[in-house]
Amino acid sequence: MVAADNLQKIPESAEFDLLVYLKERQKLCEVALEKAIPMRYPEKIYEAMRYSLLAGGKRLRPILCLATCELIGGTIAMAMPTACALEMIHTMSLIHDDLPAMDNDDYRRGKLTNHKVYGEDIAILAGDGLLAYAFEYVVNNTQDVPLDRVLQVIARLGCATGAAGLVGGQVLDLESEGKTDISLETLNFIHNHKTAALLEACVLSGGILAGASSDNVQRLSRYSQNIGLAFQIVDDILDVTSTQEQLGKTAGKDQKASKVTYPSLWGLEQSRQRAQELINAACLELEPFGEKALPLQAIAKFITSRNH
């Protein structure tokens, strides 16, 4: 997604406090996630699934889903099962990404990674368990939403997760390892699939559950593709500029692995500028919604201002 070239500054609203908003939504998500996967037999696998799912994190994906549902006129209750499912899918992707066969990381969300605590075999299964349960959870728990919307959401989640989304992006990322001649086009493909596809599914599923028109789905799609790429550019910047304590995971990994990243292609300053342009373009997409879009616009701005 290309940034609009007639970029304007988005006005700040004195009344909207993003930090309070995020804290309240995070709390709602924590409570819902805690209830979503109760301990059962065999305890080992439920413990491993809960270990990573309840390890904190910004909860950006479920919050995006809830915020979009509300923007289109739906309720938090309509979107919460899908919001939880999105966090389950995101968490499973982190568990698998951290495995020795992939990124081989020891820390995530400030804690030891799943395989470091439970072993590789259980970590793979914990990821698989979360992935399957995410779909079951949407089907069994979504209420007061017409069935055709639930079906559309399930299709979106599948598409964003599989070879057309996260899995495809990860494959290209693995294939690019150790290569220094990765083009911007390939880098964009990787991150549009690895990172932006799930963020887009979060936004669109919230909108679809609330009955968004096809025009609004397209608008929301452009918003989310822009914030998705900006999110990854900032992630690459933070890998260079932040500490392990701030990130909750190993810092400086990209440089150590000689990975091609946005800062390695553009430098830090141009990367920051590009991320900001994408965020401005994302916010402009939501202008037709007026004040109601303040939460999604503020979340977009948070993406470039965050330090973890």
Ligand code: GRG
């Ligand atoms: C999805 C079936 C399936 C398999 C997994 C390993 C893999 C395939 C894909 C990798 C996906 C991945 C790890 C993308 C990176 C996305 C990203 C920038 C994660 C960090 O997100 P934050 O900062 O993390 O929102 P918190 O912890 O705050 O939730």
